[in-house]
Amino acid sequence: MSLATALLLAMILDALFGEPEWLWSRIPHPAILMGRVIDYMDKRFNRGTGRRMRGTLVFINLIMAAFLGGLLLAYVPGRWIDIVICAVLLAQKSLTTHVRAVADALRLSVGDGRRTVAMIVGRDTDGMPAPAIARSAIESAAENQSDGVIAPAFWFLVGGLPGLLIYKITNTADSMIGYKTGRHLEFGWAAARFDDLLNLIPARLTALFIWITAPHCGGYVAIRDDAALHRSPNAGWPESAMARVLNVALSGPRTYHGRLRNYPYVNTTGQHDIGPDAIDAAVQTLWRSWAVAFGVVLMVMIF
Incomplete structure (x- = not known):
């Protein structure tokens, strides 16, 4: 069985079952285990001088462990x-479930929408109006389809389980220590830069699948020009x-830890006053772009 065939079966399993509560309420999800290791490393080594070097060495060890684990x-x-682990580390169904939940909550009240989003x-949600809640959910949907679906599928197809595990440990590390804060600016530098590198192709593939x-x-070309306005490469x-x-217009001003960040809008001429219907449309787009990706993997398997 080829890697492409294994990936197709994993994508089907993930789309059907997602992250079953009965299983992950009993045993920790692999991503949770990765997070615990990274949290330990952060508390143990992110101190004193030479934090960039310390963080780089820690990250290299994480990468080596993921690579060796994948080889074994x-x-x-x-x-x-391969099929089981890949299905577990894909997140299409869980992503769409969480995003749809924001639309459902927002239909109940703005307060419910804030709590759910x-x-x-990671931004501040207190005081968010309905359009900002909808934008946040849609942005999370788009970004996480790249990080949680297309990128892990891509690296599994390229490098099998070692490639998949290296990507997941990198992405998890970036989400935990890759922030440009006083504590993590230096220690998380290597994780953040390597995550940027590993997502370079998948992010653009995701945009292509969504556009198709x-x-x-x-x-x-318009998407490329809009992407250049974004704070993330x-x-x-x-x-x-x-x-x-x-x-719709996405990105734009938002608040982190009480500090307003005046980011520019992406597709500024799009609708600004949006709500749960726009979130529902985003979920439908996630599934259509997933189907495009599935078709691409199917062609790889055949040819």
């Missing part, structure tokens, strides 16, 4: 272990594509 698992006869974004679902929304691509497909 690859020796298990058959591809079933706070579970999937509605090519009438404008040329791919990679997240701007899927967000810009989603903004064009839905004809």
Whole structure:
């Protein structure tokens, strides 16, 4: 069985079952285990002088452990272990479930929407109006389809389980220690830079898959130009594509830890006054772009 075949089966399993509560309430999810290791390393080594060097050495060790773990698992006869682990580390169904939950909550009240969107974004949600809640959910949807679906699928297809595990440990480390804060600016430098590198191709592929679902929304060049306005070298691509497909304005000003960040809007001519219907449309776009990705993997398997 080829890696492409294993990936197709993993994508189907993830789309059907997602992250079953009955399982992960009993045993820790692999991403949770990765997070615990990274948290220990952060508390143990992120101190004193030379934090960039310390963080780089810690990150290299994490990468080596992921690579060796992937190699050992690859020796298990058959591809079933590949399929199971890949399905567990993909996040299409769980992503769409969490994003749809924001739309459902926002229909109940703005307060419910704030509490629900706070579970999937890192910005301040207190005082958010309905359009900002919707934008936050849609941005999270676009970015996380790249980070949680297309990128792990891409690196599994390229490097099997070692490639997949290296990507996941990198992405998890970036989400925990890759922030430009006083504590993590130096210690998380290597994780943040390597995460940027590993997401370079997947982010642009995600934008392409999203755009293909509605090519009438404008040329791919417009998406590229919008992406250049974004604060992130990679997240701007899927967000810009989603903004064009839905004809909404994304990004824009937001608050982190009480500090206003006056980021520019992406697709500034799109609708600004949006609500739960726009979130629902984003979820539908996630599934359509997932189907495009599935078709691409199917072609790789055949040819």
